[in-house]
Amino acid sequence: MHISSQALPLAGFRVVDYSHFLAGPYLSRCLAALGAEVIKVERPTEGDAGRHHAYFVGDYSGYFLQQNMGKKGLCINLRDPRGLELMHKLTDTADVFVENYRPGALKKLGLGYDELAARNPGLVYCSISAYGHTGPDSHRAGFGLIAEAKSGIMAMVGNPGEAPPLLRVSLGDMYTGIHGVAAICAALLGRVKSGKGQHIDLSLYDCLVSIHDYAVQCYTMSGGKDIPVQTGHDMPQSTLYGVFTASDGHLVIAAQVDDAWKRFALLAGGEAFAADVRFHTSAGRNTHRLEILPVVRAWTTTRTVQHCLAALDAIDVPCAKVQNIDEVLADPQIIARGMVVEQDHPVLGKIRMPNLPFRFSGCDTSPTCVAPDMGQHNREIAASLGFTADAIDAMVRDGVLYRPEPDA
Missing domain, CATH: 3.40.50.10540 (Crotonobetainyl-coa:carnitine coa-transferase; domain 1)
Known part of the structure; x- marks a missing residue:
């Protein structure tokens, strides 16, 4: 430049x-x-x-x-x-x-x-x-x-x-x-x-x-009913958005937007999974999160990180490897x-x-x-x-x- x-x-x-x-x-x-x-x-x-x-x-x-x-x-x-x-x-x-x-x-x-x-x-x-x-x-x-x-x-x-x-x-x-x-x-x-x-x-x-981009209004706008707590490797209010394990490491997938979700669902779960209308909205995916996560994990754990990233990049779903600092410093x-x-x-x-x-x-x-x-x-x-x-x-x-x- x-x-x-x-x-x-x-x-x-x-x-x-x-x-x-x-x-x-x-x-x-x-x-x-x-x-x-x-x-x-x-x-x-x-x-x-x-x-x-x-x-x-x-x-x-x-x-x-x-x-x-x-x-x-x-x-x-x-x-x-x-x-x-x-x-x-x-x-x-x-x-x-x-x-x-x-x-x-x-x-x-x-x-x-x-x-x-x-x-x-x-x-x-x-x-x-x-x-x-x-x-x-x-x-x-x-x-x-x-x-x-x-x-x-x-x-x-x-x-x-x-x-x-x-x-x-x-x-x-x-x-x-x-x-x-x-x-x-x-x-x-x-x-x-x-x-x-x-x-x-x-x-x-x-x-x-x-x-805080979410927690304060979650609490105040629910009248004090909802308090965000530990959720581990994903976000229950934003399915699918989280950290997943591959056969040789970890990656993050951000398929929480409807269009990205539909592309990802077809890749990871096949036509029937992608066609399930319960999962076509954010609210629906959050409600049925525990049905979705096993399908995603089954897909990632049987593949390497690079295989997952290549497949996700090909369908324009945001993703990244969880990198160690040596990988960060060598990142082009x-x-x-x-x-x-x-x-x-x-x-x-x-x-x-x-x-x-x-x-x-x-x-x-x-x-x-x-x-x-x-x-x-x-x-x-x-x-x-x-x-x-x-x-x-x-x-x-x-x-x-x-x-x-x-x-x-």
């Missing part, structure tokens, strides 16, 4: 990323990919907790490298007045401030929204927390796992009667992070007319409750879409990371640099804010600006 020389959408915007682990760093990684200058601020001496999260190669965390590519690194002691002064000068120049600490924690440091907005009225300040800044649980700590359990999502996953499984992807953090991207972009657009920034208060719990579609990026790391050499899904006709959002080492850009950033060389040297000497010593 031809990419023109059009500027990236957020070019010229400065983001101060004072967040850790996942939701905030993912959000700011997205802003960096969209062209913003993102300065990742960490605390001495451990830095972002994500630096200590597997998978490791040597001393480097792939988790951290993935979520912090494209950023500059600043590591400062905010409890020293010089560190707080530097941070205030930095936020005075910023368009966006991102944090994901427990509500009230940054106010104690002198970095709450009211204080920063008084200095910089145009600042868009985005807070991410487990429960948000209001409500009876706002003081409580939490992670994506907590939100996934409380949101009702986990209760619908897995086999009936068994403990729900872990989702194995950080749905709460990533979904909240991308909501933060949308909210920040909207606030920046609104600032064009108002001239003012604002505080965005995002909750992992809120975001996961909002993701993923390769063609550039969803795995290769970067040159100064220590690790070539590393491969998941790309972001942004595709613009006029610009390229491919990452331009690897995640920064802790405090990598301390001197550069301090100098850009007007600190003299002597002042910077003193802050480095006193540990106000911190950068770990390289291993001997």
Whole structure:
């Protein structure tokens, strides 16, 4: 695809990323990919907790490298007045401030929204927390796992009667992070007319409750009678739509639409099965689901995954193999879409990371640099804010600006 020389959408915007682990760093990684200058601020001496999260190669965390590519690194002691002064000068120049600490924690440091907005009225300040800044649980700590359990999502996953499984992807953090991207972009657009920034208060719990596409209205519109529960490998309210076992693996089939169902029924069950008018509507298929599933399973279990996929593709019924991650990375579609990026790391050499899904006709959002080492850009950033060389040297000497010593 031809990419023109059009500027990236957020070019010229400065983001101060004072967040850790996942939701905030993912959000700011997205802003960096969209062209913003993102300065990742960490605390001495451990830095972002994500630096200590597997998978490791040597001393480097792939988790951290993935979520912090494209950023500059600043590591400062905010409890020293010089560190707080530097941070205030930095936020005075910023368009966006991102944090994901427990509500009230940054106010104690002198970095709450009211204080920063008084200095910089145009600042868009985005807070991410487990429960948000209001409500009876706002003081409580939490992670994506907590939100996934409380949101009702986990209760619908897995086999009936068994403990729900872990989702194995950080749905709460990533979904909240991308909501933060949308909210920040909207606030920046609104600032064009108002001239003012604002505080965005995002909750992992809120975001996961909002993701429900069916369960909430199922309950409310039934007068509280219907509560979606675990159903295992298919959806009783959307027959036929589920996971099926083949002779050598698993596949998904989506034949819930009437026309697709009729084509699939003829393939899997023959003319009499396809002609059964009880199955010609969604309501009928749901009612007679337990008659349909054995026929489908008999068809898939006697064939390989590839045989099933070829037959389904031939009649235009949506389907896919349940792929392991090695198959995903080798998938020609993923390769063609550039969803795995290769970067040159100064220590690790070539590393491969998941790309972001942004595709613009006029610009390229491919990452331009690897995640920064802790405090990598301390001197550069301090100098850009007007600190003299002597002042910077003193802050480095006193540990106000911190950068770990390289291993001997």
